Amino acid sequence: MFKFFSFSNIYSLIQNLINFINSVFFLILIIGLTFALVFSPPDYVQGDSVRIMYVHVPAAWLGLACFALITLLSILNFIFKIKNFYFINKSIAPIGLLFTCLAIITGSLWGHPTWGTWWEWDARLTSMFVLMIFYVFYILAFKLLNEEELIIKISSIIAIVGSINLPIIKYSVEWWTTLHQPASIKIVGSSSIHSEMLLPLLVMLLVFLLYGALIFLMKYKTEIIRIKKKNLKRI
Amino acid sequence: MIAEFILMNGYGLYVWSSFSVVLISCVALYLRTKKTLKKYENDFLIELQNLSAKEKNKVLENSKVAQHILAANTKIN
Numbered sequence: 001m002f003k004f005f006s007f008s009n010i011y012s013l014i015q016n017l018i019n020f021i022n023s024v025f026f027l028i029l030i031i032g033l034t035f036a037l038v039f040s041p042p043d044y045v046q047g048d049s050v051r052i053m054y055v056h057v058p059a060a061w062l063g064l065a066c067f068a069l070i071t072l073l074s075i076l077n078f079i080f081k082i083k084n085f086y087f088i089n090k091s092i093a094p095i096g097l098l099f100t101c102l103a104i105i106t107g108s109l110w111g112h113p114t115w116g117t118w119w120e121w122d123a124r125l126t127s128m129f130v131l132m133i134f135y136v137f138y139i140l141a142f143k144l145l146n147e148e149e150l151i152i153k154i155s156s157i158i159a160i161v162g163s164i165n166l167p168i169i170k171y172s173v174e175w176w177t178t179l180h181q182p183a184s185i186k187i188v189g190s191s192s193i194h195s196e197m198l199l200p201l202l203v204m205l206l207v208f209l210l211y212g213a214l215i216f217l218m219k220y221k222t223e224i225i226r227i228k229k230k231n232l233k234r235i
Numbered sequence: 236m237i238a239e240f241i242l243m244n245g246y247g248l249y250v251w252s253s254f255s256v257v258l259i260s261c262v263a264l265y266l267r268t269k270k271t272l273k274k275y276e277n278d279f280l281i282e283l284q285n286l287s288a289k290e291k292n293k294v295l296e297n298s299k300v301a302q303h304i305l306a307a308n309t310k311i312n
Contacts, residue, residue: 004310007301009296011299011303015307034290036253038240047243047245048244049246049250051243051246055251055254059257093266098260098264102257106253106256109249110249110257112249113245132237213262215265216266218269219272220271221272222268222271222272222275225272225275225276228279228298228300228301229278232283232286232294232301
């Protein structure tokens with residue numbers, strides 16, 4: 001079982017997954033963009049500006065999901081001391097930062113025609129900004145510190161403290177009066193989004209997921225090579 | 236019709252800017268990640284070439300990762 005998770009087996013699996021993503025990515029991207037920009041109808045209030053949702057929402061969801069995963073793996077690493085989680089977290093963090101920044105920028109571009117302002121320090125926008133800051137600190141811990149044990153400790157603390165912000169982001173639109181609309185898609189209960197808009201959104205989510213997975217696999221592969229290079233003489 | 240599609244009833248600037256920012260950022264991160272990966276692969280191969288023939292064989296026997304990198308690089312060249 002543990003032999004299966006050796007770097008050699010993971011390396012082969014990574015290569016196969018990269019090849020698979022490369023073979024399907026552009027097809028799904030074209031389908032997603034066609035639905036998002038052509039077939040999906042304009043909103044009856046927001047008009048065509050609603051199309052920004054197809055990049056804003058997946059970016060925001062994955063920005064949050066990446067940080068939640070980093071927190072989970074940091075806690076597991078604290079308890080079980082599985083070093084592999086450290087490398088996984090190191091590979092995920094830049095993707096999470098990119099998606100969070102994109103959610104903020106596209107949200108600002110959506111906010112101007114909808115709310116009449118590029119930015120407002122309200123609960124949802126501010127909590128997303130805080131998430132971005134946590135990502136920056138998390139990545140800086142890897143860049144600025146040299147000792148691996150210290151990096152694990154500091155980055156785990158940043159992740160665990162930062163995770164307090166995740167429910168704040170999720171429920172900010174319910175706890176406070178904000179410019180941001182409440183969630184239209186609910187896992188439990190009925191969603192208020194029409195299927196003609198939900199389908200392109202899900203396809204675009206898949207596109208973002210595949211892109212995130214591709215970058216993660218490439219970064220993780222780089223980490224494996226770095227470790228192997230360091231241990232080359234010991235092999 | 237094309238003008239209508241580009242202008243998007245006055246929201247074109249916001250919509251196209253959003254999609255462009257996402258596209259440019261994603262392509263930039265992809266290229267940067269790919270470049271770093273390639274650099275580490277090349278560094279690994281250089282280090283491997285610098286080993287003695289005996290050490291090199293031992294590494295290739297024991298490390299599947301080294302075999303993969305060498306095989307991928309040979310295919311490219």
